[in-house]
Amino acid sequence: MAGESHPIRAYGDRRDDGVIQLSFTLPVPLSDKAKEAARQFCTRLGLLDVKVAAAEPAADNYTFFVVYGRADVSLDYSSIDVPEIVFRKLGFDELNKLIEDRVARRVVVLGACTGTDTHTVGIDAILNMKGYAGDYGLERYPWFEAYNLGSQVPNEELIRKAEEQKADAILVSQVVTQRDVHKDNGRQFIDVAKAHGLKGKTILLLGGPRVDHKLAMELGFDAGFGPGTKPSDVANYIVHALLKKMGKEPEDLHFEGEPA
């Protein structure tokens, strides 16, 4: 499909009508003037045929709006660049076999929810036996040696333990994201990792509901995993990344389910 252009617009009632819905609050009391402000607000976003559907008195000095309008935005879908899948994700047995054959020792991973974050459900989903959405956690893989340190673990402690265990990969989970605390925390982790010389050596992974591969890379991690990640995605990623580090797989290999 690449090459040939494929323009798309929002679809409301008919193809390419561009209709979208918005809601927002403006810090003004409900009035005709407030409604006009909402209309202008949407016009400033470039919407056409703005219909201020609802203007609700959220409080004495706040008005909540629901708006419909037409976005005059057309995208060329063919030009959107998202890495193509290269090879198939391996199943549980196949992956264990691959480690046995190619790595030839158990892969050691350590994970934790760091900082003051106590949301363990996500990291547990990846590491613990029972896994997530019917997919086994890393603890269940005979060829993984997985340690889950739980929550509220200081970055320093996680890194120290990883050194002790000679971890191949460190998994950091960050769920609280208000005012980008996950980014700050992620950056701080990378700083410590660098100081300990782990960066480039150990595989460093970040995960959480507001994490994506791009963000994780920006922060200095090797990869990032977002909502809906399955343990097997992570297991596959780690094994291939390790084989690459060991020089046993080419750098430009990709697999299905890898963070995009």
Add this chain to the structure above:
Amino acid sequence: MAGESHPIRAYGDRRDDGVIQLSFTLPVPLSDKAKEAARQFCTRLGLLDVKVAAAEPAADNYTFFVVYGRADVSLDYSSIDVPEIVFRKLGFDELNKLIEDRVARRVVVLGACTGTDTHTVGIDAILNMKGYAGDYGLERYPWFEAYNLGSQVPNEELIRKAEEQKADAILVSQVVTQRDVHKDNGRQFIDVAKAHGLKGKTILLLGGPRVDHKLAMELGFDAGFGPGTKPSDVANYIVHALLKKMGKEPEDLHFEGEPA
């Protein structure tokens, strides 16, 4: 307040954070590429920190998105121009008294839901005895003589009957708006009214859920009334408009509740 600038932004979690919510459908199957398209779509609308919160498979070839982002739009609220209220709306008895004193005869009005539109509830709310939201309809005013012709009335017929009754005002209701049929219908009404020489002579009003004063004026009506209109708003408007036409009130007088 006018003069002094009063910048406002959307309010999500904190003042001026600019956070707004959007939802829309793109005509592509759910995929990482689709999510990236949604992100770019919002970026093209000028949003910052775009978070494609949800991407749902609405159908094989459609994805429904929920997005949060920050709109970098600041409006100067003080510069938003909405006509100021000038004088107080009169109550039932006062208004009847005003007609008795100043018009000195019953004001004749005719209304209908025209074209193929059968939505009578709106025009009934304005004209019928029982009125709307606790506010009496025009039929109840002793100094109004109100005729409700019901629905599906051809514009020609409404105008003919208005001529017969020597109507002071004609009320047109338009509820179906798909593909702007209300505008077409409104325009056609005005054409007929012009042909009959009523334009400028008889007060011509348009009303309906998607009508506002601005639209009605553009179409050639004297005024437009939207959702939530009360019969008393209309009654007040008509009486003042009539007094103006009779030269008994200055042209630049406005009253509370008048269409903005």
Add this chain to the structure above:
Amino acid sequence: MPGPFVDDARVAQARGIASQVIEPVFDLIRRHTTISVERTVLRLFGMSDAGPGGIPLTNLMTDRLKAAGVLNRGAAYWYARALQLGAASPLDAVERIAALPAGKLAPLSAEMEGNLRAEVRREAEAAVDELRRRIDERDALRREYPMSPAPHRYVIVATGNIYDDVDQARAAAQAGADIIAVIRSTAQSLLDYVPHGATSEGYGGTYATQENFRIMREALDAESRRLKRYIQLTNYSSGLCMAEIAFAAAWEKLDMLLNDAMYGILFRDINMRRTFIDQYFSRRICALAGIIINTGEDNYITTADAYDAAHTVIASQFINEAFAKRAGLQDWQLGLGHSYEIDPHRPETLLLELSQAMLIRRCFPDAPLKYMPPTKHKETDIFFSHAYDVMADLVAIWTRQGIQLLGMMTEAMHTPLLGDRYVALKSAGYIHRAARGIDEEFVVREDGKIANRARFVFGKAMELLEECRQDGLVAAIGQGRFGDVKRSETGGKGLEGVMEKSPDYFNPFLDILEGR
């Protein structure tokens, strides 16, 4: 478990009164025909094309016969005569009839007349057999891909363009819809003909044409196979062409039709007699074709107040049922209409709505029932409106509605966007899954507000039925008893299309449909 609320005997009594109410109307129906019934006869014979200018041949022919004052002998009769004159095709038949002022056709001998009728009756039987064959095909597909359990989730498509409608209908089916309704253009009810061919320009809906029916059913057949779940299709047998549309729908294998004995009168200002006669013939076709009808009592409480007028819905349902039964429809075909329309600003509306829905279930235990979501009090605040719809989803599963129209969060604004339908279907899926079986968990207290309200509403419905029996249905409509709308027997559109049947009126299809 909807409570008993009222004795079985009282329910039976209501049913009895309703059948007495419609008796005088049936006299009228028996003695009259209408121009649209006659057009339907011609369609049943296979006259489905349009002539020059897009005017349907059926209209060309019946207008001609009507102008000549002979349509009251039955279009079938003149069709027979045209054949006898050697018409080679329907268009040819029309032309022959048009050419020969019907009055001038020499009368036939009794024998010839008898033969002619016998021959045409055979043709009619063949036509009905062909129709039955098509219905069997539809039913076979339904058996092959069983439908999901009720409440069947019904959503509308209304883009005005049949091809966009197909797109949206497919999307809706994939998102969980069980029934697709193609809403008609606002202008269509008052057209005294059925537009022809595929159409792409409607307002607030898409024209109901036989070709549009075909296009949509074809798409849904394909989708049913793909999803392994039969998707039903419905449209409107309503307005000035009730019976013709019923035929087109039956032929094109639709599954349901909006079809009410009084809607046209009240909400479209169509003449009463015209409506009563048309609905009878249209329902006879539905009965044959295994089409479920959906009645329109829900509309009453968009013009009248839903709390005050609750009893009018029940009374009308008994009347609609009586009309339907007289037209040969079975209980399973009665999608009697009602809706969740009580002003949500009142207290205890969930109790009131449950009461009403339970009472209706109790009165019509074997009918699928068609349940409408809130519409009139919908707000433009889509989040509120969505919550409001969720409660209707709950009442629907609780009272085992057969057909549930899903509420749209944008109801107060526009015909549904693709995304609106997705949202509604997903929520309804959740609510139905979450609450299925809730009716078996509780016993309604007979001394509670729900039961007391049900008894009160039923009592008022009985009074209204009684009034209709005593003063006549026509008078009750004249008093604005239904939907706060007043209509007179000779007012409204389409009376000119009503004719007293001549003594030798001929309509072989009516005989077949009535089982004669």
Add this chain to the structure above:
Amino acid sequence: MPGPFVDDARVAQARGIASQVIEPVFDLIRRHTTISVERTVLRLFGMSDAGPGGIPLTNLMTDRLKAAGVLNRGAAYWYARALQLGAASPLDAVERIAALPAGKLAPLSAEMEGNLRAEVRREAEAAVDELRRRIDERDALRREYPMSPAPHRYVIVATGNIYDDVDQARAAAQAGADIIAVIRSTAQSLLDYVPHGATSEGYGGTYATQENFRIMREALDAESRRLKRYIQLTNYSSGLCMAEIAFAAAWEKLDMLLNDAMYGILFRDINMRRTFIDQYFSRRICALAGIIINTGEDNYITTADAYDAAHTVIASQFINEAFAKRAGLQDWQLGLGHSYEIDPHRPETLLLELSQAMLIRRCFPDAPLKYMPPTKHKETDIFFSHAYDVMADLVAIWTRQGIQLLGMMTEAMHTPLLGDRYVALKSAGYIHRAARGIDEEFVVREDGKIANRARFVFGKAMELLEECRQDGLVAAIGQGRFGDVKRSETGGKGLEGVMEKSPDYFNPFLDILEGR
């Protein structure tokens, strides 16, 4: 009408077992104190300021005493000694204690010792009286502006900045909230001190400080007057400073506190002993101050599966109740926690949730109960999540929850936006209005799924209580019985703050609060 489901005798039996379960823990509590209990004592004496670097004086003083190994005689004792030494102010007292290594203070004669204690006890009584006076003021305002009927609608504000929080809280009150919870910054639970002053930088919440409490309560008092409807305020007496926060909250006239006997252990990995001791003293303060506590059983079913772990919630509620009763709390103060958390993709979740909520109502008929909305299975599809919350609103009104946390359609994304709260409050208003009284309309069938499930869950709860009695609560927690989280008696944070009381331990407030 929640069914009986189980015999009264069985419910009484559960209650009996729970009080046996906590017995050994009470031995521990009686014999020990903690550094934070002792800080609370100092706060009760009026030591509320911070010293240089923002460190609270209470911390400066107890740390010093602890380092000297004498804190186990009770901070009150040393406070008395400092006064005796002529301390003119709390800061002065701290300085004197700091200057004089406590061990070096000469022992007093028995008489002097007796006098000193009597004097300080009088001071303590005066302090408690002053506290009572403040509580009376709060209660007078509550009487002046009666609250709306339950379920009280509880929403959180969590901007991180107390001044933004005030803005949002006022808006929420205007939109219909009855209770405002200021969520704490994620970091606070593990702080072994209470931050000082007004704060504007928190993550996922705003620091709980006495000054922040004051600022918010002042704003809500004003808003209560304006709206003529008392708005309640709540915060967290949880983490390493349970009792200190309870004091600050009582002083600043808060109405409720999140306060659980086991939450800190399970979800914050705080040491068990520390938690048990701290919660007791904090609850004694709540009992005095007429503060409603909210327990945290809802959290169990965010880590464990809500269907499988339903019984752990019930068992824990009995245990939390037993602890609370031992601390002098009345039934009306027990906002026992539970929530609507069963995976919505399962069938019949409304029946399951009703069953659970009815069973809890049945077991704790006089407690207000605190009901949490769905959180774990919330989706980022806000429309679905909104529909999901609506069902929780329904269960809340149906089962007469006292305190209902409103679900937010953006739960799966961010702490609530102002508009999210508006949306939630408007819907809850509608659902409560629509369904109020529904419980009186139906009788639950004792042979239905709801009743059977309730009996099953109750049975499993009994088994778990029995296990806790036999093996001990500590062992049960060690087995991961609650929330699938395993903790050991000596693990977790804060054990170093636990001390065995010396034989001459002195704490006049404990005596007063225990009614001695």
